[in-house]
Each structure stands twice: as C-alpha cells, then as structure tokens.
Amino acid sequence: MNVIETTGLTKTYKGMRAIDDLTMHIKSNTITGVIGRNGAGKTTLLKILAGYIKETTGRVNVFSEHPFNSLYVSANSIFIDDQMVFPDALTLGELLKEGERFYADWDMTFAKNLFDYFSFHPNQRHKQLSKGKKTTFNMIFGLATRCTLTIFDEPTTGMDAAVRKDFYRVLLKDYLAHPRTILISSHYLDEMDHLLEDVLLIDEGQQVLHMPMDDLKAYAVSLIGPAAVVGQWLHDKTVLAKKQPAPGMMQAVVKKDFPIEQAEKIGIKTVPVNAGDVCIHLTAKTKGGIDDVLQ
Numbered sequence: 001m002n003v004i005e006t007t008g009l010t011k012t013y014k015g016m017r018a019i020d021d022l023t024m025h026i027k028s029n030t031i032t033g034v035i036g037r038n039g040a041g042k043t044t045l046l047k048i049l050a051g052y053i054k055e056t057t058g059r060v061n062v063f064s065e066h067p068f069n070s071l072y073v074s075a076n077s078i079f080i081d082d083q084m085v086f087p088d089a090l091t092l093g094e095l096l097k098e099g100e101r102f103y104a105d106w107d108m109t110f111a112k113n114l115f116d117y118f119s120f121h122p123n124q125r126h127k128q129l130s131k132g133k134k135t136t137f138n139m140i141f142g143l144a145t146r147c148t149l150t151i152f153d154e155p156t157t158g159m160d161a162a163v164r165k166d167f168y169r170v171l172l173k174d175y176l177a178h179p180r181t182i183l184i185s186s187h188y189l190d191e192m193d194h195l196l197e198d199v200l201l202i203d204e205g206q207q208v209l210h211m212p213m214d215d216l217k218a219y220a221v222s223l224i225g226p227a228a229v230v231g232q233w234l235h236d237k238t239v240l241a242k243k244q245p246a247p248g249m250m251q252a253v254v255k256k257d258f259p260i261e262q263a264e265k266i267g268i269k270t271v272p273v274n275a276g277d278v279c280i281h282l283t284a285k286t287k288g289g290i291d292d293v294l295q
C-alpha cells in the first residue's frame with residue numbers, strides 16, 4: 001500500500017520552482033532517505049507531505065487525503081526538524097506528557113528511557129537547550145509518537161558524532177520493532193546508508209532517482225586505467241564523472257549497466273562507488289570541482 005502519492009507535484013515561489021513536476025509514491029513501512037544538495041527542495045517537499053504548506057499545482061495524497069489542513073494527516077504524522085516550536089510555558093517533562101495526550105501510539109516508557117539516557121532533566125525548558133540538545137529532544141519526541149508517517153528533516157543538525165550514531169541505531173531498532181513509514185532528509189547518505197531501504201534523490205525540485213538502497217549501491221563503478229584505453233571504452237557508457245588521476249591515466253565513474261569483467265579483461269581497474277558518491281556525481285553542478293575555482 002502507498003502512504004504517499006504525488007503526480008506532477010509543483011511548488012513555485014515567485015515563479016521559481018522549488019518542486020518541479022514530481023511524480024512518485026512511497027510504500028508503507030519503509031525508511032526512505034530524501035537526498036539532495038542545498039536548495040534541492042527537500043524541506044519544501046516534506047512540508048507539503050506533512051500538510052504544512054500547499055502545493056501550487058499537481059496532486060498529492062497522504063493516507064489517500066490531501067494533506068493540507070487534513071486533521072487525519074496531522075493526527076497520524078509528525079514533522080521533526082531543528083525549528084520545531086514547543087510552548088515556552090511547558091517544561092520538557094510536561095512536553096512529554098502533552099505528547100502522550102495528543103498521540104495515540106505514544107510510548108512513554110521509551111520516551112523516558114531516551115530522555116534519561118541523553119541526560120535531560122524534566123524541569124528544563126526547550127528554548128534553553130543547546131542546538132544539539134534541542135535536536136536530540138526533538139528526535140526523542142518524534143520517535144516516541146510512533147506516528148504512522150514520521151518525517152525527519154535534517155534530524156541530526158547540531159548533534160555530535162556520538163549522538164548521531166545513537167540516533168541512527170535507536171531509529172533502526174525502534175523501526176524494526178514498530179514498523180512505520182519514515183522519511184529522512186539529508187545532504188549525504190554515507191552515515192545512514194545502513195538504515196535506508198529506499199532513496200529519493202532530488203535536484204532543483206526534480207526527481208533524479210528513486211530506488212532501493214541496494215540498487216543504488218550497485219548503480220555505478222569507477223574505471224581506472226590508461227587514458228586511451230578507458231577513453232575508448234566510454235563511448236557507449238553513461239559517464240557520471242571523469243578525472244585525470246595521473247598523467248596519461250583516466251578515472252571515470254560510469255553507470256554499471258554492463259558486465260564489469262569485460263573492462264577488467266582489457267586491464268581496466270574497477271572500483272565500487274558508494275551510494276553517497278553516486279548521489280554527488282548525479283547532482284554535480286559542474287564537471288570540475290572546487291580545485292578548479294582555486295587555481
């Protein structure tokens with residue numbers, strides 16, 4: 001069953017397309033990474049799905065409803081980011097109690113265990129927390145809701161490396177125990193490629209790819225060898241990136257839609273390309289890199 005379906009979804013701001021003709025669906029009980037560079041449209045898409053903002057044209061359904069102003073969607077979904085606003089008058093302990101009151105599947109034992117593990121105090125107030133502690137509290141709140149649709153927009157902003165690791169681990173374990181549909185936006189995949197089942201890569205508001213993580217891991221291969229040999233090999237390949245690692249040599253990242261043994265047989269070295277690097281190559285703005293700017 002699909003929890004989310006969009007057809008030709010478009011959102012414009014003063015004529016600029018933040019989401020551009022996006023057609024996709026998200027199956028229930030999956031963890032999907034929404035990946036893209038700065039300004040790709042990740043937050044805009046997630047806010048439309050959460051019902052926070054309205055699309056300009058196209059169709060969007062969440063739980064078969066139009067999400068904007070839908071009480072059903074707001075009761076069954078949560079949007080977590082570093083801008084989450086909680087009432088100043090309430091302490092963190094009181095916020096957890098409010099969570100329990102509002103969300104039908106709220107797990108208070110789980111919330112309190114995480115609250116203690118991350119050394120929060122019930123009398124603290126959200127606005128007084130450091131940036132990393134705020135996002136950690138938001139993450140606890142978001143997980144404890146156990147909402148059927150849980151949307152994390154850049155959830156690890158400000159978290160240190162140890163907390164990020166804990167977050168990914170608790171998210172995966174809790175998801176396995178309580179499957180639900182989870183979307184997580186991020187600029188990069190590498191830290192969380194072990195927990196994602198699907199990846200939706202967007203660039204300039206458009207879908208670049210939407211596929212299982214395992215397929216993305218096998219999407220491309222890097223070919224390294226003498227420039228003349230590799231160069232000749234590229235004519236019928238989809239080339240994602242090219243560089244010269246040493247004089248007379250060529251390294252090319254290509255779509256892996258051919259048996260790589262063919263390349264290896266003629267002396268070309270093949271190296272796997274991780275999913276994060278595939279996304280970077282697919283959304284690269286220029287053929288060169290930052291070094292070209294600095295020359």
Ligand SMILES: Nc1ncnc2c1ncn2[C@@H]1O[C@H](COP(=O)(O)OP(=O)(O)OP(=O)(O)O)[C@@H](O)[C@H]1O
Pocket residue numbers: 013017018036037038039040041042043044045187
């Ligand atoms: N309220 C707004 N008014 C005008 N333009 C906006 C508004 N919100 C977003 N945009 C524009 O829409 C585009 C997509 O922005 P969005 O925040 O969705 O990207 P993002 O992928 O989440 O970026 P980042 O990774 O930097 O957070 C950007 O060009 C942004 O400037």
